[in-house]
Amino acid sequence: MLAAMTVHHRSHRQGAGTARRVLIGLAVVAAAVVLGVPTGIVFAHAFGKGVEGWWKAVSAPEALHAIYLSLLTVAVVVPINAVYGLSVAWAVTKFRWQGKKWLVSLIEVPFSVSPIVAGVATLMVYGSSGLVGEWLMDHDIKVMFAVPGIILATLFVTSPFVAREVMPLMQLQGTDEEEAAQVLGAGGFRTFLRVTLPNVKWALFYGLILCAARSLGEFGAVSVVSGHIRGETNTLPLYIDLLYHDYDSSGAFAAASVLTLLALVTVVLKAVVEGRRDAAHDDEALS
Amino acid sequence: MSAGVLTAKVPGRRGILPGFSLTMGLSVSYLGLIVLLPIAALLLKASGLSWHEFVVATTSPRALAAYEVTAVSALEAVAFNAVLGLLFSWVLARYDFPGRRLLDSVMDLPFAMPTAVAGVALTAAFAHNGVFGQFLEPLGIKIAHAQPGIAMAMAFTSLPFVVRTLQPVIEDLDLDGEEAARILGASELQVFLRVVLPVIAPALIAGVTLAFARCLGEFGAIIFIAGNRPFETEIAALLIYIRLEEYDYGAATAIATVVLAVAFLVMLATNALQAWQQRYLDKG
Numbered sequence: 001m002l003a004a005m006t007v008h009h010r011s012h013r014q015g016a017g018t019a020r021r022v023l024i025g026l027a028v029v030a031a032a033v034v035l036g037v038p039t040g041i042v043f044a045h046a047f048g049k050g051v052e053g054w055w056k057a058v059s060a061p062e063a064l065h066a067i068y069l070s071l072l073t074v075a076v077v078v079p080i081n082a083v084y085g086l087s088v089a090w091a092v093t094k095f096r097w098q099g100k101k102w103l104v105s106l107i108e109v110p111f112s113v114s115p116i117v118a119g120v121a122t123l124m125v126y127g128s129s130g131l132v133g134e135w136l137m138d139h140d141i142k143v144m145f146a147v148p149g150i151i152l153a154t155l156f157v158t159s160p161f162v163a164r165e166v167m168p169l170m171q172l173q174g175t176d177e178e179e180a181a182q183v184l185g186a187g188g189f190r191t192f193l194r195v196t197l198p199n200v201k202w203a204l205f206y207g208l209i210l211c212a213a214r215s216l217g218e219f220g221a222v223s224v225v226s227g228h229i230r231g232e233t234n235t236l237p238l239y240i241d242l243l244y245h246d247y248d249s250s251g252a253f254a255a256a257s258v259l260t261l262l263a264l265v266t267v268v269l270k271a272v273v274e275g276r277r278d279a280a281h282d283d284e285a286l287s
Numbered sequence: 288m289s290a291g292v293l294t295a296k297v298p299g300r301r302g303i304l305p306g307f308s309l310t311m312g313l314s315v316s317y318l319g320l321i322v323l324l325p326i327a328a329l330l331l332k333a334s335g336l337s338w339h340e341f342v343v344a345t346t347s348p349r350a351l352a353a354y355e356v357t358a359v360s361a362l363e364a365v366a367f368n369a370v371l372g373l374l375f376s377w378v379l380a381r382y383d384f385p386g387r388r389l390l391d392s393v394m395d396l397p398f399a400m401p402t403a404v405a406g407v408a409l410t411a412a413f414a415h416n417g418v419f420g421q422f423l424e425p426l427g428i429k430i431a432h433a434q435p436g437i438a439m440a441m442a443f444t445s446l447p448f449v450v451r452t453l454q455p456v457i458e459d460l461d462l463d464g465e466e467a468a469r470i471l472g473a474s475e476l477q478v479f480l481r482v483v484l485p486v487i488a489p490a491l492i493a494g495v496t497l498a499f500a501r502c503l504g505e506f507g508a509i510i511f512i513a514g515n516r517p518f519e520t521e522i523a524a525l526l527i528y529i530r531l532e533e534y535d536y537g538a539a540t541a542i543a544t545v546v547l548a549v550a551f552l553v554m555l556a557t558n559a560l561q562a563w564q565q566r567y568l569d570k571g
Binding site for chain 1: 306309314317323332382390391392399400401402407408505525528531551553554
């Protein structure tokens with residue numbers, strides 16, 4: 001999976017005349033229809049009642065709360081995943097031990113679990129009939145249908161993102177530089193901060209971008225555990241759902257336009273960071 | 288999974304670097320707490336059901352209809368994506384043209400765009416007065432609030448899997464075989480079908496399998512466009528959600544267990560395919 005998802009940039013061959021023109025034309029038209037039109041529709045509907053209508057919709061107290069909750073989720077989830085991802089990558093790539101293959105497969109499990117199943121699974125731990133549900137209730141700790149539940153479900157679905165991006169590069173870089181730092185007397189943590197981290201920073205950023213995008217947009221898992229309490233546990237994607245089913249289509253699209261803007265920023269950032277990451281990757285492969 | 292991750296060459300038993308216990312302990316505890324514990328809790332809850340209850344919940348006519356709608360739509364979506372993904376990855380890997388980088392970047396849009404946003408946008412596009420719907424509905428083609436809408440939403444959200452799996456393989460293709468075939472008088476179509484396709488087939492199958500797995504689990508994009516009528520346009524993930532809302536946690540966890548088991552089988556198939564693809568490429 002890791003190798004397959006990495007895009008290497010190679011020199012491009014200029015193909016034979018007609019086939020080349022026809023295929024490029026087809027691809028551009030298909031991309032416009034399949035990807036361009038849905039994106040355009042979001043903005044067309046969002047601004048259907050003018051800029052003022054859009055502003056009114058996104059600055060409504062419930063909308064602002066949804067934006068706040070989504071950003072809060074990202075702010076909590078992304079750093080935790082960064083620590084986990086780097087930790088997994090260090091354990092897997094810097095040492096030799098049996099059973100690595102199993103750990104690497106387990107790390108990727110959330111990718112193949114349906115978000116709804118992830119939500120139900122989280123509910124079965126912390127919900128009222130879950131493993132620790134009664135204990136939580138006795139101690140008056142609210143996890144389900146509250147912010148902690150949203151964060152736990154988001155952590156479940158996003159946990160592989162950073163690990164998966166950082167591992168292949170750390171593997172490629174081996175342990176020579178870290179071992180040299182050790183010999184020169186640097187402590188373990190300092191070695192990591194000064195040697196390893198700079199080497200993998202672009203792969204790390206790339207993983208963080210993917211993780212942030214997914215945290216912002218997660219719908220299925222969060223909708224199971226949120227309880228959909230207006231102005232309290234609605235993230236931005238859930239708020240879109242709420243407005244849409246209230247037949248407030250322009251409000252739903254206004255909220256959707258905020259997420260689409262962030263998605264477009266993600267795509268641009270991703271393209272920039274991808275270039276840097278691949279450059280680091282290629283340098284490493286050549287040296 | 289790339290094989291490279293698994294073959295570190297370190298002196299000593301594990302190596303001389305510090306932090307093994309710390310990072311290993313942290314990783315395993317976190318994975319256990321966040322991912323494995325919930326999955327175990329789900330399976331535990333489902334195993335609390337009697338065999339009879341489990342079978343009734345997972346093989347009710349409504350559940351069977353939901354599996355069928357999900358699987359059929361997913362197959363349609365990946366068939367569509369096999370063609371479209373091949374076109375995109377071929378054009379991106381082989382040709383240089385103004386806007387290539389832009390086209391390359393927008394391929395990731397379905398991954399970056401929240402599924403709920405994709406859902407409302409596609410529904411608006413295929414509604415009877417929508418950008419596509421206004422032309423399709425007079426022809427009797429109904430997509431929004433019908434089964435084809437489910438396939439459409441699945442296709443949108445899973446397209447990048449096919450493109451991003453195929454693209455690097457096409458970029459790394461050795462051009463000698465193609466040129467030899469051309470010199471021997473093969474037409475462009477023959478070159479593609481007889482020389483290129485056999486080499487990229489494993490990657491195409493791997494990408495399609497990844498996309499298929501994603502389609503089976505997709506929820507957010509679909510529920511807006513599907514219409515969600517039981518027996519007709521209700522997907523398995525939605526049925527789990529409905530059982531939860533009815534406080535029928537037993538049935539919800541039973542169906543979730545079936546969905547989870549299928550997802551693991553597809554994942555095993557994907558890993559096997561990718562191992563096969565790797566061997567195939569290494570040989571060439």
